[in-house]
Amino acid sequence: MARINDNFLKLKAGYLFPEIGRRVGAYADANPDKAASLIKCGIGDVTEPLPAAVREAIHTAVDELGNRDTFRGYGPEQGYDFLREAIVENCYADLNISANDIFISDGSKCDTGNILDIFGKGNKIAVTDPVYPVYVDTNVMIGNTGEADEEGRYEGLVYLPCTAENDFVPAIPDEKVDIIYLCYPNNPSGASATREQLTAWVTYAKENDAIILYDAAYEAFIQDDDVPRSIYEIEGAHECALEFRSFSKNGGFTGIRCAYITIPETVTGVSATGERISIKQLWARRTSTKFNGASYPIQRGAEAIFSDAGKAQVVALVDHYMGNAKLLREACTEIGLKVFGGENAPYVWVACPEGLTSWDMFDKMLTEANVVITPGSGFGAAGEGYFRISAFNSRENVKEVCKRLKAYL
């Protein structure tokens, strides 16, 4: 008899996006005449082609692998030096991060889940509400929570409400926690965190000997020069924060997968015997055992993002998606909805019209406007009353969504 991990049975519904996919699939099957004009603004998946510089680099790398003299087998588990050095030079100049602090992976979704491998039991873990569901579900899977209550909040997690009143950046808790997940620019609310707000969190983490897991997957979409792009711009973060970054959304890598975690040597946790242990050393050990590195051609593609041509092409992609966000914001505002986000992030977060829940809004948009959005409650109890529109789409589709929003709301 093989015992299963019973923690999986605590998980509420299916993972949010497959669940939305299932509902949309059922609707499309029942309404074949509408399927062709259905516009998906649910999951934040890129729509525009891979930048030319990336494609060329991948082609070249594949050709290298086709030649005995330049063929490569297993790569370094932590990632190739050429990519880690390019990241340091381009993303962390003057921030006291070295190539040795960077761990290349095949995605931030896996990274934010896998990181729990190196933390022990009994940590008090704080998540924002609403939240990227991966942080919560992976803690449930590993046994860091009890059961969920009626609103879907798991016993044992500390939920930090993010509301319009606090600009979707959580207040510092009055209790002590050990691990805090922060994501800025934020998924799902599209909010960004100021330097002062991040400084308060770093100060809290240092005072409480806590670790911040900082998800900066949407950093490339920041438009405002005052908004920090990295947690390491904040003094003291090198002692208490890990940063997750991704090529998915800026470089269009959702289908080809490449991301990284940054872990300075000075971030430590405590062993059962009270010894200070380097988080980086644990993650290096875990990586070399469970991972054989991201694919060589894809790492070459990621490196090309930092070439002159690649940088210009990424700016064009970001401008495209942020132009979409602006149109979506304007359309929602015009019809009298309260709109948040979409200024430093590719997500527009909208208060539902009076009397409609998040899932009512999902159904209304699907069946009347033939548009898929994401219900706010799918990101947590505090997301109830909101919906998220992803700006990842073609301009043509976004203009059509704006038209339909105006027609149906």
Ligand code: MLT
């Ligand atoms: C989202 O829509 O929230 C994102 O696409 C999820 C992800 O990046 O995994």
